[in-house]
Amino acid sequence: MTLNAGRPVPPGPTLLEREAELTAIEARLEELCGKPGDAAGIRSGGVIVFAGTAGAGKTTLLAEARRRALARGCTVLRACGGEQEQESAFHVVRQLVQPVLAAADEEEHRRILGSWYDIVAPAVGLVAPGSAGSPDPQGVRDGLDWLVTRFAVQYAPVVAIVDDAHWADAPSLAWLAGFAPRAVELPMLILTGYRPEDMPQDAAGFRRVVERDGTRPYELAPLSERAVARMVREGLGAEADTAFCHECWTVTGGSPFEVTELVARSYDSGLKPQPDNLPQLRELASAVKGEGFIEGLHRLGTSCVHLGWAVAVLGAEATLPLASDTAGLGIETATQAVARLREARILRAAPPGREPPLGRGADEEPPPGGDSGPLEFSHPLLATAVYRAIPDGLRTALHGQAASSVRAAGMGPTVAARHLLEVYPDGDPAVVEELREAAREYQRAGAPEAAHRCLGRALREPPSLEDRPRVLYELGCSALLNAPAATVNHLRAALEEPALTSELRVQVVYRLAQALGHADRMGEAVRMIESEYRKATGARTRLRMQAELLMRNAFRADEEDSPARSRRLARLASHLTGRGMAERYILGLRAWDAMVRGEPTDTALHFAGEALGSGLSWTDEEWGFEVPVLVALTYMYCDQPGRAEELFKAGIDECERKGWRGGHLSFGFTLLGYIRYRRGDLTEAENLVRAGLRIADRVGSRVPAQWFALGILIEILIARGRVDEAQRIAGDYSYGQVTPGAVIYPDSQTVYAELLLASGLREEAEAQLTAVGERLEPRGMRNPAWCPWQLRLAEALSTTEPERAARTAWEAVERARRFGAPSAIGRALHMSALVSTGATRLERLREAVRHLERSPAAYELACALVSLGAQLRRAGLPQDAADGLYRGLEGAVLCGAPALAARARDELAAAGLPPLQLRHDGTDALTAQERAAGEAAVRGMPVRGIAEELGLTEGAVRLLLSGVYRKLGTDPAGLPTRLRGG
Helix, strand or coil, X not given: CCCCCCCCCCCCCCCCXXXXXXXXXXXXXXXXXXXXXXXXXXXXXXXXXXXCCCCCCHHHXXXXXXXXXXXXXXXXXEEECCHHHCCCCCHHHHHHHHHXXXXXXXXXXXXXXXXXXXXXCCCCCCCCCCCCCCCCHHHHHHHHHHHHHHHHHHCCCEEEEEEXXXXXXXXHHHHHHHHHHHHHHCCEEEEXXXXXXXXXXXXXXXXXXXCHHHCCCXXXXXXXXXXXXXXXXXXXXXXXXXXXXXXXXXXXXXXXHHHHHHHHHHHHHCCCCCHHHHHHHHHHHHCCCHHHHHHHHHHCCHHHHHHHHHHHHHHHHXXXXXXXXXXXXXXXXXXXXXXXXXXXXXXCCCCCCCCCCCCCCCCCCXXXXXXXXXXXXXXXXXXXXXXXXXXXXXXXXXXXXXXXXXXXXXXXXXXXXXXXXXXXXXXXXXXXXHHHHHHHHXXXXXXXXXXXXXXXXXXXXXXXXXXXXXXXXXXXXXXXXXXXXXXXXXXXXXXXXXXXXXXXXXXXXXXXXXXXXXXXXXXXXXXXXXXXXXXXXXXXXHHHHHHHHHHHHHCECCCCCHHHHHHHHHHHHCXXXXXXXXXXXXXXXXXXXXXXXXXXXXXXXXXXXXXXXXXXXXXXXXXXXXXXXHHHHHHHHCCCXXXXXXXXXXXXXXXXXXXXXXXXXXXXXXXXXXXXXXXXXXXXXHHHHHHHHHHHHHHCCCCHHHHHHXXXXXXXXXXXXXXXXXXXXXXXXXXXXXXXCECCCCCHHHHHHHHHHHCCCHHHHHHHHHHHHHHHHHXXXXXXXXXXXXXXXXXXXXXXXXXXXXXXXXXXXXXXXXXXXXXXXXXXXXXXXXXXXXXXXXXHHHHHHHHHHCCCCHHHHHHHHXXXXXXXXXXXXXXXXXXXXXXXXXXXXXXXXXXXXXXXXXXXXHCCCCCCCCCCCCCCCCCHHHHHHXXXXXXXXXXXXXXXXXXXXXXXXXXXXHHHHHHHCCCHHHHHHHHHHC
């Protein structure tokens, strides 16, 4: 299907000295469509960018590209940035996609967009935004990627043209910069033109696209004197004098636009191309632009001036009815003014590329009621000149009238808001409300910066004293993603407002704490909440403040008295029943605190279950997603990663449905990868964490989401034996050189020390790990499952201070036993064995394996098995070593740990044992024997009894149960629940 199929394609203009650009266009179109009669069909797309000063011929070149694309049967999507529309979010995007969607109704739109409808529809202007939550900008961009990709495939081949990209609105330009590199993989060619000198400073993403891979845009140079002479002779006659042609080139500087206008005006005035007429030529040239052009406009009469002003103010919304209303002219007078302006070549007769509505032929007359199409200046230079020539006070008044006109025409609050932003403040409550409504629409469309501009202007109106706190709150919320420091200022101001209600005050405090956290000012957030807590009087409000205070302190890296907070939290949680959201959040924080401190897993899991109830939302804008994440991770650390994985997948799905594809989704993918890592699926873990890091990189530099992803990725790479790559990533991000202001897990200093150990830098690692202990011990954070700094310190000390290493590792074992998670005990015993000698080492390795067999930690089990096999071989027991080495090798291969697998193979070779044939099918489905063994264990049957019932050895039963724990992601305590679900 081609949107423009069957419509006549007019011949293109003569383009001089643009051979290279036209050749590039033709070559790319051939790559896109194939040669005529080529059976290969649609090929690949790409991007072509044209850069040049105003009047250099970019629009004409793009129009020629459009003409050639239509001639080849391409679907052409076209958009143009506008100087007056730069503040209108998604203005360019809507021009591109709305013609494709125009013929469909809402039901069809929902079918086309599918699950993206609620996220993308407001951005493309399909529906009036409702009261649902606001997607983040990245979520909207991802949805637009999906929509345009679908168009590219459905309507292939597609050519998308974006003219005057330097005036594109920021959300559209950000989307274009992100999407353009994908065009090469689609049947889609993107062409764009822009003025480098007018490109916004914050358009770095667009600049990277147009200059990627060292390929710079095509720079459109001024025309040579020879080309100008040719244009003059083609327009005014072959007898045009050489001196006259030279003067045309001199006064225009070779600008194609100015040359074209000068030749046309010379023709219209009957000017002969002779040397005697050079003074008149210069006078005509002065009227093409600048003051001479404005003087020419005034000579056309007052009605033409006023209508021209109105068109300049209205911009893309300019039609005859709206322009006449804005200018204060009757429709008949306005019609006559339009005719004169077109005759004077100030307004163009019809915009290039304008298509009649679908269903009406190109040669049909417009419907009765006059010219209802857009009114456009013949060149953007003229629009700019007219707009800037309007006296300041009059220009402001015209914007006010334009706002009234578009509002009366039903064009919506965001269209009116563009004009209200230019109007002088006057204390009008209606203006405040309209700007707030426009801000809500922009927020719903995923354009918070546009919302912030509207709310900032509403504050200056100003609002009534009763409305001022709410406006300040909305203004602060709108800046949270892009300017947390500005959010802090606005919300602090809201707290000082005398009309602030107690209900709104709680919301302001929550948002202010969130903004301070984003700005790495966690201590300030805590002090603010403490102050507000002392002022609060209602029981529900005080409980809400307590929950917020406890959570912020939990993430505060410099908390002064963590044990005191833990005691308060334990006392408070013991009296709560989870009846309200505040109580459930406090219970969730109690679960996390119990786990971090190393209290028994039963305690942590009890409070996690109480907090979770029927579920905790990740996208609740009032409560945040931090506590739901902490609750899910509590399950992971307590050897219930299967349950944690379920919670994370549900949270990720919730974020994607709501269009939250920034920091929240980054945390989701990253921490889901961490769960897979702790379960032993290193390949999938790496893929997930890299996806989380890519999103975090888009969110910003040195943000918490980035620190989380980097630490986990480095741990995974070390486990997979790729230490050099881990070092390179750490260097690229200065990981280990900067101390985050918030609590990060895995602890970044510990991970960095692990990298130092893997690099052979034991002394440096010892110093880092000693500092970790000095930091965490006073805070009571002593769970080796959460931060294994003692295990790593023991490893660092093993060659220089073996006795201290043994004491340190054994202390970690004792802490792990108190916590009770089999994986934590097994891992600690493994390290304790490695820093021990003789029979103690062998005994502890065997015990480590027994504990790890009862855990879901497949990689840690494989490590312990290889260590046990190696120790048995060195003890002269090669046959006993074989079982551990074979099982360890199999586990290493299945986990995706080639370095560990290579070590196991070396040990097998040293023992004179043959290579391994894998016995596992690589799936996570329970076998019949595994399920039977698991069900018997749930009934309380000991290993010996299970062996007798199944006719197996006790060792075989332990292997079966180990597979059950690994596949279901649980330990024995969680087996009944997971077995029913699995």
